[in-house]
Amino acid sequence: MMYDPSTLGIMPIKPRFATQEIQNLLAHFPVVALHGAPQVGKSVIARDLADRTGGIFVDLDDPDPYAFAYQEPVAFVRQAPGKLLVIDGIHYAPELLDHICGLAEFGGWDGRFLVVDSAGCGVDHDTADIGHVTVHPLSQGEIDEHATPEDFVTWIIARPPVEYPPRSYINRQAVTLRVTRGGMPMALGCATTKSQARWCRNYTRNLCARLRNDVLRRVVALLATTPVTEIVQARLSRELGITEREARVAMMTLRAAGVIIDLPGWHSAANKRSVSAAKSLLLDTGLTAQNVGFSAGEIDIPRSRTYFRQLLEQFVVQQLVTQQTWSATSFRLRHFRTRDGATVGVVVELVDGRVVLIDVTTNTQPAIEDFATMERLRQALGDQVIAGVILHTGMHSRRYRDWQYLLPITTLWEHR
Template identity: 35%
Template sequence: MEPLARIAKRRVSDLLDDLLQVEPVIALHGPRSVGKSTVLSALATARGVPVLDLDDPGTRDAVAANPQTAIATPGLLCVDEYQHALQLLDALKAQLNREGTLAGTAVLTGSTSQDALPRTAQALTGRLHTMTIWPLSQGEISGVNEDFLPALRAHPDATVAARPSSTTTRKAYVDRLCAGGFPLALRRTGTARDRWFDDYIRQSLERDAVELVRIRQRAMLRELLGRLAGRTGQVLNLANASQGLTGERKTIEEYVRLLEDLFLIDRLPAWGKTLRARAAASPKVHVIDSGVAARLMRVSPAKLATLDPAALADFGHLLETFVVGELRKQVSWLDEQVSTGHWRTHDGDEVDYVIEFDDGRVLAFEVKANERIAGADLKGLRTLRDALGNQFIAGVALSTGLRSFTYEDRIHIMPIDRLWTPVSPHRP
């Protein structure tokens, strides 16, 4: 995979422009170094306004001491890393109370989840629209506009038939998942990329984590992250993951939540608990970026490319995390709110990713690391289809194979790269 040689156009930029027509304040949250500052800078340049960068200590101190003055600027207010001076939110609230709730008042970015911030961060409840910007999608990296989910929802059979074959090799998938989606990592290769991942993980744990809470056992936090990375794509079992660690159960749970707040891991909730009494309730854990996960696991592209049993197991879990990450990004661009999760029953039926739309209809995805998929591999999709009836739009088994086809009623097999291959070649 060639290093990224340009600034990728972000899908979230178009969403921001649309939302600024109706929302007074937008907070764009996401991992550090994911490209939030670049998106905000481009928006500010287009609007002819400055950016208040609160990562700069001098700017931060000045804004914290003079929040009313800081927001008293004509045009759109743009603030980077706003969590460093939450006094701004009270000042914004007072301004909106005086002048009315005006659309397009401010855009803020933050490198922690909003839920992790103190109660004062809730000052703009009802006037603050939050969005998440994830690492670059494969389409953003390649410069194409992914339309897979809307097309699959509207016309599943036509979507399957639109691209009957693929040329992406297993090695190419390995390279993509090991590279991940962070722009600065994608501009590096080999040991330089490894060093970037190591620095990113260290700074997230030693600087960002400490800014949020007082960490009593930093070494344990690092060890816990490594253990969770080794279980990426699997059902979260905290008792098993924390075995041998010295912290109490409450501390372990707090540290897991902290890793979520820092956008290092994500808990994918169990879905469909009311669908069948025997549905499992435990979430799955995914490292947010597959490149970070691979580095934490100390697996290289060369190792994953082999057919060694241990490498095959690692590849399977990382591939699921990679695919779930791509679906998560595409879900964040949809025009409607959806619920997502994984479905697993105590009878052994499993579906890796489920998307439920507002009308109750469902798309389901199973990720397979093999090139060929047997009928038995579709058991979970079949069971879910039969349980949902007409609410089941389509089930897709995504594999490293080369063919795209319908296996049986509403169940399809597609290469993984269909996720970022535009269905309509005429779309921009």
């Protein structure tokens, strides 16, 4: 079932792959915290889970539950013995966490707690009794309502054979439409592309107003004009006419709100000339594209080609970040650049130090020569490099030398 514009803003709930990960953690942790940017679907997931498990859902944005929590916190956290108690808006009463963790620490309580951490209220990631799940915008597999979650990293490290033509293929224009619409649930529920663009612009405007920092609006606007860029505070302050302290505080605030993704520089002992500066990008390509008015019809305009390539790279990062929540493989995302300009857009680093190298191109028919930087890293690192992948907008699907792959970008979510 796809989104139905006739619902007049009432959007059907799409199955979210994060739900299974939450249930897995609740089987092992007495408390699970949901993190993520505003309006990515945390509350919808939490309420749906409470309904399906017979739990209790309370929203502290509602005055009555808030008054109960404030006046009788002990009774509040004990209201669902043997059941799941879902607390949305834990930032309104963060002191409840002390009572919840107290129950968990001393035992004798057979209930479970799911708390929704809105915009980084401070649920401690180091607390042993709390499991953590980060919710992101919808993945492409969720949008298409796949029965099982996509897991590109687990698939590619198995060095699979590739199909030609690929099992599922959509043309370059259709890929671009996916990129520019993004994955924010409410934006996807809009009836027209015009209303979707309006929602995206209002989202960043309202977010910055809620965080009460006018500098944030300008920082978000800069990130939208350069979708994947290395952020240096001195440069940020210079380009926006703000102090370095204002730049630092703005970036910290956006990180806490989950609105930006950081891609640190990847270092290798085999290459001393790598650069450590992180790339920073907004959490959703729809927000990026709509905030600058970029549309799918502009991809072949010469002045837009660089922007589209960056937007496509952001899209790939966004999909991989989203898949981290449920992937069977633990991994971190990095990027690689040397001082002389050699780059790899995304470095997927496994816990054992092995890596998958990924580049993104807007070309529909990339060539073996495009692996030049990856080839040099492979020669230096040997089997530490599991695979080198170039994702493109065509249907060309090839495997070279056992570890090099030319794959359509659709393989990110169509690889079963």
